[in-house]
Amino acid sequence: MHRTHTCGQLNINHLNQNVTLSGWVQKSRDLGGTTFIDMRDRYGITQLVINSDDEEGLRTKARELGREFVIKVTGQVVERSNKNPKISTGDIEIRVFSLEILNQAKLPPFMIEDETDGGDELRMKYRYLDLRRNPVRNNLILRHKMAQEVRKYLDLQGFLEVETPVLIKSTPEGARDFVVPSRMNAGEFYALPQSPQTFKQLLMVSGFDRYFQIVKCFRDEDLRADRQPEFTQIDCEMAFIEQEDILNLFEGLTRHMFKSVKDLEFEDFPRMLYADAMRLYGSDKPDIRFEMQFVELKNSTLPENEAPLLWKGGAEAGFPVFDNAEMVVGINAKGCAHYTRKQLDELTDFVKRQQIGATGLIYMRHNDDGSLKSSVDKFFNENDLKAWSAAFDSQPGDLLLIMAGAKDKVRKQLNELRLEMGNRLGLRDKNKFAPLWVIDFPLLEWDEESERYHAMHHPFTSPKPEDIALLDTQPGEVRANAYDLVINGTEIGGGSIRIHDKTLQSLMFKHLGFSPEEAQKQFGFLLEAFEYGAPPHGGIAFGFDRLVSIFAGLDSIRDVIAFPKNNSGRDVMIDSPSTIDEKQMKELCIKTEV
């Protein structure tokens, strides 16, 4: 037997018991002939002690131990003279009778400690050692717990977990597929699913009613820090429901997760129209842990706001940056009037970075003495500034940060600045959670490159019935029965009520630029299924990696994934992808052309 207890289990109640433990040497120190060893396993650390009057063979073996050696000891639980209140086993130690080295260990390339000296690359190459560290292991324990709770909750709600296939069919719509050459069907390929979308809809046609799956999905996209080629979704679909049912049920799931995992309770999640989210935060996933809403000084896309209002009667020469802008919009950084020139320059540099691409930043200080002072004083008079102050409801001590430009661009830029100010002002506490439903997303979005409308969510999303008439005239204005769950400015989940009617689905394909033949070729089976009695249905999918990372207070999803890939899609630990045999390629009837 390798152990009677774990290294996190023993305490004062076990005094005088003889026990056997197995684990790793965390560290070992020799104090005047007495050797103290910290022995670690998944459950904790237990101190072992070997005294100077112990048998010589045992003492010699103890001195041979290096960090990360795997050992098994038998001994007696004794009370420690020097207690450690920080660990659960801190009251006791093991007086060792026998010690067996189960395996030796080379010195690890970085320290197996909560704070390690290992760089990212080294930690990824030796991921199996990185996973020994408490913070990384705890993330995966959290992930396990969350997956269990998702299943528990949805099972209680009558959902059935149904496994959908991984080897499916490639469809050009959407992101790039990973493909798998078929040996038995030479020249043909499977694709790995970007989501089980069509299968879960077919399950609704089958009458499965309430489906879920925690499932791997795949997307062959160029990777950013927080994207992985394979990722995990909590994928759900329901029949005979309306949007309200889905929002309530999955708000319930999210509450259950917060309560069971973090013991946190929430009021009803607020809901925000997509249009308001864009107007007030410049983002469809606003971080509402803090206010700092946008205030528009000019919005020439609104008919009633075609003329610049808040500086009429201002500088006679006019201010071309504002005059020529489609939108002038800003935020009130409360209490930041004292910002130095250097700090303001930093903010300007921040918005001018290539990733953000603004041309400049205008500010107005509302000084403690009530005076108003802007960076564009030569263009605007006091009345103008007063009007701005009123619009932003600024108080003495506040700082207005204003940007101008084309509506979509300037909103994006100001969103970045708002988040940056949130960070600087400590308003984005990782232990605070602000969930939000964003609803009424547009059905379609214009794609510059292909010069056509694309489905914003996916081609199966249903338009709001009252907006269907706009499909021909103002397709960009048609709203969908589509919704996202946002937590702390991160999109956690999204879904929609689907089309369940063949005629409407065909109309949608037409508006997405599919010929009837293309629609038939790619989605013929779904269109056909809709002819055999498809119920009204809808669903949602949560990004599980992202949800876990938010719960763990992490910025990247990488540390909630046991074996992640790097930004080139490589697993540097196993050195994959790699070349394959000629023979394998011949069997698959493919050839590489590099």
Added chain:
Amino acid sequence: MHRTHTCGQLNINHLNQNVTLSGWVQKSRDLGGTTFIDMRDRYGITQLVINSDDEEGLRTKARELGREFVIKVTGQVVERSNKNPKISTGDIEIRVFSLEILNQAKLPPFMIEDETDGGDELRMKYRYLDLRRNPVRNNLILRHKMAQEVRKYLDLQGFLEVETPVLIKSTPEGARDFVVPSRMNAGEFYALPQSPQTFKQLLMVSGFDRYFQIVKCFRDEDLRADRQPEFTQIDCEMAFIEQEDILNLFEGLTRHMFKSVKDLEFEDFPRMLYADAMRLYGSDKPDIRFEMQFVELKNSTLPENEAPLLWKGGAEAGFPVFDNAEMVVGINAKGCAHYTRKQLDELTDFVKRQQIGATGLIYMRHNDDGSLKSSVDKFFNENDLKAWSAAFDSQPGDLLLIMAGAKDKVRKQLNELRLEMGNRLGLRDKNKFAPLWVIDFPLLEWDEESERYHAMHHPFTSPKPEDIALLDTQPGEVRANAYDLVINGTEIGGGSIRIHDKTLQSLMFKHLGFSPEEAQKQFGFLLEAFEYGAPPHGGIAFGFDRLVSIFAGLDSIRDVIAFPKNNSGRDVMIDSPSTIDEKQMKELCIKTEV
């Protein structure tokens, strides 16, 4: 709102309530102006009634309904005059006030009934309709329930579910991999995992201690009726354990499944040595629902049995079929002495089929009057037959079926005949479950084609320490710490204690014909991991599809998989695999050569 209740929910306690239901029209019949509609959803069937004195519009709409139309009705729960005790809602019916057709349906290509008229191919093409049938849906509900129970049990035992990657590295050892060309690493490929074997071992090196995962695995093999290119495993690994711990824990899991899902309890699972399984059943997965063990009349692979014993002093001319055979072995088909010539010919034809390939079958009747009569009477005398009868412990009424040939072949053939006799005699009841551990598998097996030993389980399986010395002299005799769980003659799971020592692992690779360079190239990361403190560990994997099919009493795994592929690896519903765009192939730097 689409429904207040489901179609399986209402009973006499709901009398007079107004309810709304949604579902499918199972059938509809008109009896003298009164229309009865059976309305179906996932939960059951409820009878709707529309009377001849109901409003004309409602009556017309009711008459329009076809099978599988999707409808929503509101009405009152009333007591049925003609009760149906077979269904939970059989005491009531719904007096309909309003009826809405949510979606029409074309007539399905086969009947949506428990016993359908749809052939296999049609049912697969319209799988979403097949899934509406109770037996198919119930299989998937069973699967959901079993997955939930597996997770519940293992979670309680301290196991963590850790997701391992799907895009991994191809290794030539073992079965054929599915591969995925990498766009970002042109000319290179990922492979889909045949199992998460190396990752779970690395998790043990990481100290994760108790890992499990219900996980899709992939194997590009030529398919049989009960094989799928993608299949699901319950994959487990533990550290600091011995074989006994694993057998006990997973026997516990299996008991829990039987108890929670089928309310069945079991004694301790019997254990059988691999060598005994082969000797007594000619199979490493014996069906022990019935005895009918093998009796060897001759086994010239045993030193003490070189001479044929049981017909010495028999026919002077000798019987070449026995004399030249390595093994003569048979079974006692109890109570079958009355088999007719025709039945015996059938059995002979059965073993002579190409898939079995025997040259013939010898029988001996132990008649009711005690006389013995064989098909080879001219070669053997009464004493011989008496000796046989004694060896088989035959009683009046029994039939001995005897085959001769090379040991491995004849055992396989007789195994098939034994199972066939079990079927004929009704000894293989699907509602009876006989679990069995088969232990002490050989470490290596000789492969004729490559003319070298292969790992029987996989190259990470540890040999029994006492057999290591045989590796150089009699590699085929070395036993492994490897075990299978068998239920009703089907292998449900298998596993082993792994090698955790680099030196022993290198020795194994050598015996498997890997050069040090090949071993390094393919498994370098694992060998390196073993140098940083690998604990003793071992594990097991259960075939989840197979386990569910056994619980469901099915012969094939296909009906416990929502969207299975056919024997050519095709999904005939979505028509996959399929060709992909030239553009896609260019991006991936591959070309097909058909």
